[in-house]
Amino acid sequence: MVPARVLVEVVVVIKLLNKMKLLTHLTFISGFLISSVQLSYAAVLADDRADIMTHYYSGGGVTAQGPALLVRKGNDKSYSVFAGYYVDNVTSASIDVEAQASEYTEKRDEVSLGVDYLYNDTITTLSYNTSEESDYLSDSVNIDMSQEFFGGMTTFNIGYSTSSDTVKRSDNDFNKDLNRYRYRLGLSQILTKNWITSFNYEAIAEKGFLNNPYRSARVLGAYVPEVYPSTRTSEAYSLRSLTYFDWRGSIRFDYRFFTDTWGIQSDTFEIGLNKYLGDKNIFEISYRLYSQNKASFYSDNFDAEMVYMARDKELSTFSDTTLKAKYTYHMFENDSGFFSKGTFTTSVSYIEFEYDDFTHYKTGEKYSYTAWVAQILLSLWY
Amino acid sequence: MSCCQSVLLKTMPIVLLAGLATACSSFEPWVQPYEREILADPVMSFAREPSIENHFSHVYEVREGSHGAGTSVGGGCGCN
Numbered sequence: 001m002v003p004a005r006v007l008v009e010v011v012v013v014i015k016l017l018n019k020m021k022l023l024t025h026l027t028f029i030s031g032f033l034i035s036s037v038q039l040s041y042a043a044v045l046a047d048d049r050a051d052i053m054t055h056y057y058s059g060g061g062v063t064a065q066g067p068a069l070l071v072r073k074g075n076d077k078s079y080s081v082f083a084g085y086y087v088d089n090v091t092s093a094s095i096d097v098e099a100q101a102s103e104y105t106e107k108r109d110e111v112s113l114g115v116d117y118l119y120n121d122t123i124t125t126l127s128y129n130t131s132e133e134s135d136y137l138s139d140s141v142n143i144d145m146s147q148e149f150f151g152g153m154t155t156f157n158i159g160y161s162t163s164s165d166t167v168k169r170s171d172n173d174f175n176k177d178l179n180r181y182r183y184r185l186g187l188s189q190i191l192t193k194n195w196i197t198s199f200n201y202e203a204i205a206e207k208g209f210l211n212n213p214y215r216s217a218r219v220l221g222a223y224v225p226e227v228y229p230s231t232r233t234s235e236a237y238s239l240r241s242l243t244y245f246d247w248r249g250s251i252r253f254d255y256r257f258f259t260d261t262w263g264i265q266s267d268t269f270e271i272g273l274n275k276y277l278g279d280k281n282i283f284e285i286s287y288r289l290y291s292q293n294k295a296s297f298y299s300d301n302f303d304a305e306m307v308y309m310a311r312d313k314e315l316s317t318f319s320d321t322t323l324k325a326k327y328t329y330h331m332f333e334n335d336s337g338f339f340s341k342g343t344f345t346t347s348v349s350y351i352e353f354e355y356d357d358f359t360h361y362k363t364g365e366k367y368s369y370t371a372w373v374a375q376i377l378l379s380l381w382y
Numbered sequence: 383m384s385c386c387q388s389v390l391l392k393t394m395p396i397v398l399l400a401g402l403a404t405a406c407s408s409f410e411p412w413v414q415p416y417e418r419e420i421l422a423d424p425v426m427s428f429a430r431e432p433s434i435e436n437h438f439s440h441v442y443e444v445r446e447g448s449h450g451a452g453t454s455v456g457g458g459c460g461c462n
Contacts, residue, residue, distance in 0.1 A: 051433040057441055070433050086436075151411030152418075182450070190413050194420045198428065202450035236450030242426055250425040258448035266448040274425035282425060292447050314447050328430075345431055349438075353445070373441055375434045 043121045043148050045080040048073050052378045059351065059371020061093040066107075078119070084112040088133075095369075096215055096313070099361040100223070106170070108133040114142075122147045129163075135213075137166040144184070157186035157200075167209045176209030194244035199237075206232045217309035219302045227308050228297070234260035249275035252286070264315065266292035272324075284326040291319040300357050313367065317356040324349040341381035349373040 051070040057063065066087035074080025088108040097103065114127025123146045131138040140163030148155050161182040168175050181204070188198035210232055216223040238256040245251065254270040272286030295315040297308035326347040333341045351371040358367050413421075420426060429435045443449045 051431070053433045053437070055437045068433055068437065150409050152415065153411045153413060184451075190418070190421060193413050193417050194426075196421060196426065200451045202452075204450050234448075234450060236448065236452075238451040240428055242428060244420045244423065244426055248425075250423075252428070256448075256451055258450065260448075264447045266446070268448070276425065290442070290446060290448075295447065314445060320446070326434075328424075345434065347434055373438070375437055377431055377433055379431065 043118060043123050043146065045074050045076065045116055045118055045123065046072060046082075048080070048382050050380045050382070052380075054376050056374045057371065060353070060369040061095065061098065062090065063092075064088045064090045074116070078117065080116040082112075082114050082116070082127075084110075086110040086112075095360065095367060096212075100214065100216060104170075106134050108136075125159075135168040135170045137168070139164050140180075142182075153190045155186075155188045157184065157188075159184035159186075165208070167211075167213060169213050174213055176213075178206065178208035178210065180207075181205045195241070197239070197241045199239050201238075202236045204232075204234045204236075206234075211310075212312060215312055217302060217311040218300065219305055219309070221301060224305070224309070226310050226312065227306075228310060229262070229308055232260055232262055234258065234264075247275070249273065258292075262315070263296035264292055264294070266290065280330040282328040282330075284324075284328075286322075286324045286326075288322040288324070289319070290321075293317050294357060298357075300359050311358075313355055313358040316358040318354060318358065319356075320351055320353045322349050322351045339380050339382050343379045345375075345377040345379065347373075347375045347377075 049070075049072050051068070053068040053070075054065070055068060056065040066089045068084070068086040070082065070084045072080055072082040086109075088110075089105070090108065091103065091105045093103040108131060110129065110131040112127060112129045114125060117124045117126070125142070125144040125146070127142045127144075129138070129140045129142070140161055142159065142161040144157060144159035146155060146157045159182075161180075161184075163180040163182075165178040165180065166175060167178055183203045184200065185202075186198065186200045188196065190196050208230060209228075210230065211226050211228045215226055217226045218224070236256060236258045238254065240255075241253045243251055250273075252270070252272040252274070254268070254272075256266075256268040258264070258266040258268075268288065268290045270286060270288040272284060274282060274284045276282055294317040295310060297306065298310045298312070298315045300311060300316070302309055324347060326345065328343055328345040331342040331344055332339075349372070351373065352368070353371070354368045355366055359365060360367050424430050439452050
């Protein structure tokens with residue numbers, strides 16, 4: 001007996017797919033996958049590897065840092081299991097906290113478990129993520145399939161995630177649900193011996209409490225509770241290109257377009273340059289530019305009460321730019337011993353955020369801030 | 383709809399149709415497996431360090447109004 005709740009969810013998903021004209025695309029691609037099986041090329045599972053990382057973010061009155069661990073182990077033939085652990089130790093005195101409350105600290109723990117399964121040149125990935133902090137819980141299940149075609153020249157990916165979140169407040173018993181459904185399609189293509197490109201599409205449907213429960217809108221200067229729509233549907237398209245050059249380096253271009261039912265549209269451009277120095281050192285520098293327009297129900301200060309009201313700076317008109325430098329050192333590579341290869345990587349980034357229609361609550365001037373992001377990573381293959 | 387989105391939407395079906403047409407004929411990859419040494423080089427990976435990529439995705443997702451078509455799934459908030 002299929003539970004009624006499951007049937008309702010299936011109907012909702014089919015309606016959503018139809019609405020977004022995804023069903024046609026999925027049917028087409030499924031047929032494409034089936035018709036091309038005879039041309040597939042042996043897929044390969046990811047290497048057995050352990051990543052041990054410490055990460056750091058500081059900007060806009062917020063500091064978040066902690067360790068992260070990612071371990072992967074398989075049998076080289078049919079499966080590879082992986083597990084991850086990630087910690088955020090957050091101290092926040094952001095402008096939103098300053099305006100309405102006092103500095104706080106909290107910890108977020110995230111655990112992920114998954115398995116890649118290789119069968120008939122198709123890699124199926126099933127994974128589970130759970131994240132917990134004092135005022136936000138999230139559980140998600142993800143399934144992805146990847147298939148190579150045309151002698152390994154083309155790779156298709158298709159994926160689906162569903163997450164169930166609980167939004168809480170740490171100072172009272174406030175408790176609301178948020179459900180999220182993500183649909184992904186991807187295509188990567190070898191163009192020449194030294195040029196690869198990829199296209200990715202993702203549709204995300206969200207339903208539930210989408211506000212931040214601590215933040216407020218302003219009406220004629222007075223703070224009132226924010227009111228958001230209870231649904232949001234968004235689509236993102238990305239195009240990436242990576243080209244190798246004879247000077248022992250590569251240049252990467254990324255572009256992403258995003259649009260949603262709240263009226264937000266954004267563009268993200270990124271260019272990166274990788275360069276070998278000797279055989280053991282890789283330097284990377286990259287520049288990222290992001291810009292978005294505001295949500296239709298955003299205002300820094302409303303003239304009158306509206307049905308939906310937001311003064312969340314993430315929904316305002318703003319842009320940010322990132323300059324990143326990364327260095328990787330190949331420590332060793334050998335055929336004997338437990339570890340076959342080891343690398344050390346460190347990355348430092350500088351980000352500037354500039355808001356067009358979000359003002360500082362004290363000065364009334366347009367708000368802006370800068371942030372530093374850093375990671376130190378040790379990777380070991382075995 | 384922006385110009386870039388329009389181009390992407392128009393281009394994808396053409397790429398897929400071209401792929402399907404090719405699948406129906408005898409296909410010879412124009413880059414042979416033994417010619418892919420460069421493509422296997424670490425500097426030719428879109429996500430050489432997945433741990434670092436996941437951290438960046440989280441940093442941006444909680445501070446920008448956009449998400450999706452990237453590297454991360456799942457995750458929580460940590461965002462006030």
